[in-house]
Amino acid sequence: MSIALLFGLFFALLLIGTPIAIALGASTFLTLVLMTPTSPVEIAGMIWQKVDSYSLMAIPMFILAGNLLSKGSSAQRIIDFAKAMVGHLPGGLPMAAIFASIIFAAVSGSSPATVVAIGSIMFGAIEQAGYPKRYAIGTIATAGSLGILIPPSIVLIVYGVTAEVSIGKLFMAGVVPGIMIGLMMMAVTYIGAVRLGFKRKEPASWRERLKKFKDALWALMTIVIVIGGIYGGIFTPTEAAAVSAVWAFFVSMFIYKDIKWSELYDVFGEAAKTSAMIMFIIANAMIFAHFLTLENVPHKITEFLVEANVGPVLFLVFVNILLFFAGDFMEPSAIIMIMVPLLLPVAKALGIDPIHFGIIVTINMELGMITPPIGLNLFVTSGITGVSLKDVIIYSLPWASAILVGLILVTYIPEISLWLPRLMYGG
Numbered sequence: 001m002s003i004a005l006l007f008g009l010f011f012a013l014l015l016i017g018t019p020i021a022i023a024l025g026a027s028t029f030l031t032l033v034l035m036t037p038t039s040p041v042e043i044a045g046m047i048w049q050k051v052d053s054y055s056l057m058a059i060p061m062f063i064l065a066g067n068l069l070s071k072g073s074s075a076q077r078i079i080d081f082a083k084a085m086v087g088h089l090p091g092g093l094p095m096a097a098i099f100a101s102i103i104f105a106a107v108s109g110s111s112p113a114t115v116v117a118i119g120s121i122m123f124g125a126i127e128q129a130g131y132p133k134r135y136a137i138g139t140i141a142t143a144g145s146l147g148i149l150i151p152p153s154i155v156l157i158v159y160g161v162t163a164e165v166s167i168g169k170l171f172m173a174g175v176v177p178g179i180m181i182g183l184m185m186m187a188v189t190y191i192g193a194v195r196l197g198f199k200r201k202e203p204a205s206w207r208e209r210l211k212k213f214k215d216a217l218w219a220l221m222t223i224v225i226v227i228g229g230i231y232g233g234i235f236t237p238t239e240a241a242a243v244s245a246v247w248a249f250f251v252s253m254f255i256y257k258d259i260k261w262s263e264l265y266d267v268f269g270e271a272a273k274t275s276a277m278i279m280f281i282i283a284n285a286m287i288f289a290h291f292l293t294l295e296n297v298p299h300k301i302t303e304f305l306v307e308a309n310v311g312p313v314l315f316l317v318f319v320n321i322l323l324f325f326a327g328d329f330m331e332p333s334a335i336i337m338i339m340v341p342l343l344l345p346v347a348k349a350l351g352i353d354p355i356h357f358g359i360i361v362t363i364n365m366e367l368g369m370i371t372p373p374i375g376l377n378l379f380v381t382s383g384i385t386g387v388s389l390k391d392v393i394i395y396s397l398p399w400a401s402a403i404l405v406g407l408i409l410v411t412y413i414p415e416i417s418l419w420l421p422r423l424m425y426g427g
Contacts, residue, residue, distance in 0.1 A: 002035040003295055010288075020334050021277075025284030028291050046290060051283045054238055055161045060275035061241035062152050065222065066113045067271045068248035070104075072258035074219035075117035078103050081212040081220075086186070088203035091193025093129045094139040095186045097122040101143035102182040105150045106223045111369055115144030115380045123385050132196070133387070134395035135189070141381040141392055142399035143185060145366040148332060150178035152226050152241065155365055158282065158333045159358045160237075162289070162340045166355075167237040168230045172421040173355050175227075177363065180416065181406035185399050192398065218251045231424055278333055285337030293341060302345045312350045316411050319343055320364060327368015331376075335368070336361060359417040363407045370400050 009027035014020070032038045069075070082100040086092050097118055105114045119140035126136035148155040151171035160167035204212075213220075225247055226240045235243060252259045259267065305315065322343075326335045340361065347357045369377040372393055381396075382389045410416050 002031055003292075003297065005035060006031040006288075006291065020330055021281040021284045024281075024288045024334065024338070028284070028288045032291060043287065047283050047287050051279065051286065053161055055157060055167060056279070056282065058152075058157050058167075058238040058241035059154050059278055060271065061238075061245045062154055062157075063274050063278075064268065064271040065241070065244040065248040066107070067267050067274075068245070068252045068259065069107055069219060069222070070113050070117040071263065071267055072252040073256050074107065074216070074251070075100075075104055076121060077212075077216040077219055077256075078107070079118065079121055081209075081216040084204040084209045084212040088201040089190060089193075090198040090200055091131075091135070091186075091189040092201070093122070093126050094131060094135045094189045094193075097126065097136075097139045098143040098182060098186050098189065101140075102146055102150060102178065103220065103223075105144070105147035105178070106152075107219060111145050111147035111366075112376055112380050114147040115140060115377050116384060118144065119381060120384050131193075131198075135192070137381060137385060137387055137392055137395035138397075138399045139185070139189060140385070141377050141396045142370050142403065143182070144377050144380075145369045145403065146178055146182055148365055148369070149174045149181070149359070149362050151175065152237070152244065153362070154278065155332050155336065155362055156358065157237065158336050159340060159361060162336055163344055163354050163358060165358065166425070169355050169421040169425055170358050171227065171230060171237065172424050173359050173417040174362065176420050177359055177406065177410045177417050180409070181363070181366075181403055184402040184406055188398050188402050218255050222247055222251075281331060281333050282337060285334045289337055289341040297342060301342055302349050305346050305349075310350075312352055313412070315346060315350055316352070316360065319347075319360065320407065320411060323361060323364035324367055324371070327365055327371065327375075330368075332362075332365035332368065335365065353414060353418060355421060356414045356417050360407070360411050363403065363410060366403055367400065367407065370396050370403075 006027055009030055010023055013023035013026060018026070029040070029043055032043055033040065079096065079100045082096040082103065083093070086095045086099055089095060100122070101114050101118050104117055105111070123136045123140060126139070127133060147153070151174050153171070153174060156170040156174055157167055159165075160170050222244055226244050229235050229240050229243065230237055253261075310318075323335065323339065326339065344354060344357060348354060369375050372378065372389070378389055378392050378396070381387070382392050385392075387395075
C-alpha cells in the first residue's frame with residue numbers, strides 16, 4: 001500500500017508539471033508521514049545524513065573548475081589545438097569540434113558546459129567552412145554528452161556515492177569507452193564528409209601543432225592533475241576536485257589572464273546555483289531511494305528476477321531499455337539515485353561488476369542528454385545556435401547512433417570499461 005501511494009503521488013506530481021526534485025521529495029515525505037510513524041523532524045535528519053557525504057563535496061568543486069575554464073579562453077585554446085591535429089582531414093572542422101569536446105569534457109566534467117564552451121565557438125566556424133548545418137548541429141549536441149562519461153564526471157561521482165564503489169575506479173573505467181565513442185563519432189563525421197566530396201587539405205606543420213599544444217597546455221594540465229593525482233595516490237577524488245578548482249582559478253586569473261576580478265562574482269554565483277540544483281536533486285532522490293530500501297523493494301525485485309532465471313544478457317537488455325526511456329524524461333543524477341538502488345543488487349546477483357554497470361548507466365545517460373523530450377543538450381544546442389529543437393533532434397541522429405553502438409559494445413564487452421581500472425588498481 002505504501003509503495004502504491006509513493007509512486008501514485010510521484011507520478012501525479014509529475015503530470016501536473018512539478019519539477020522532478022520536488023516530486024521526489026514531496027511524494028516520499030507525504031508517504032512517510034501518512035504511512036509510517038516517522039516525524040517530519042526525523043525525515044529532515046535522514047536527508048541531512050544522506051547528503052553529508054565527503055565524496056559529494058567533489059561536485060561543487062568540479063563545477064567551479066569547469067565554470068572558470070569555460071568563461072576564459074581555455075575552450076578556444078583547446079579548439080585551436082584540435083584544429084591543428086585533425087582539421088586537415090575531410091570533415092576536419094566538425095571532427096575538431098568532437099576532439100575539442102572530448103578534451104574539454106575531461107577538463108570540465110560537465111556535458112552542458114562542454115556544449116556551450118565548444119558549440120558557441122565552433123558552430124559558426126563549421127558553417128563558414130562550407131559544411132551543411134546538420135554537421136555543426138549534430139557534432140556539437142552529441143559530442144558534448146561525453147562530458148558525463150570522461151573523468152572528472154559529476155554523474156560518475158553521483159553513481160559512486162549511490163553504489164558505494166570507488167570513484168577513482170569509475171573515473172578510470174570511463175576513459176576507454178569515452179575515447180572509443182568519441183572516435184566512432186569522428187568516424188561518422190569523416191565518412192559523411194567524404195561522401196559529400198570534401199577533400200583532404202594540407203596538414204598543419206608539427207611546429208604549428210606544438211605551438212597550439214603549448215598554448216593549451218595550462219588548461220590541459222587540469223586533466224593530468226586530476227587523473228594523475230588520483231592514480232598516483234596523491235589525493236582522493238574529492239581532494240582532486242578542490243585542487244582542480246584552485247588550478248583553474250590560477251590559470252584563468254594569472255596565466256591566461258582572461259577573467260577579470262569583477263567577473264568572479266558571476267562565475268562563483270553560477271557555480272553555486274548549479275551545485276545547489278544538483279545537490280537538491282540528490283537530497284530528494286536519496287530519501288526516495290531510502291524509502292524503497294526500507295520497504296525491501298530492491299530485494300524483492302532481485303528475488304523475482306533470479307527465480308525467473310533472467311540471465312545477465314536479458315537483464316542488461318532490460319536495463320538499457322529502461323534507462324533509455326528514463327533518460328528521455330529525467331535528469332541523470334535523479335535517475336541514478338532512483339534506479340541504481342533498485343537495479344544494482346540484481347546486477348551483483350547476476351555477476352555483473354558494479355564498476356562496469358556504472359559505465360553502462362552513464363552511457364545511457366549520455367543518450368538521455370540528446371533524446372527528446374527532456375534531453376538537456378538538445379535545448380542548450382538549440383539555444384546557442386537558434387535552430388529549432390525539432391531540427392536539432394534530426395541533425396543529431398547519425399552521431400547519436402554512434403553512441404548507441406558504443407553502448408552495445410560496452411554493455412556486452414566488459415573489458416572495454418574494466419581493462420584500465422584493473423590495470424591501474426589491480427584485481
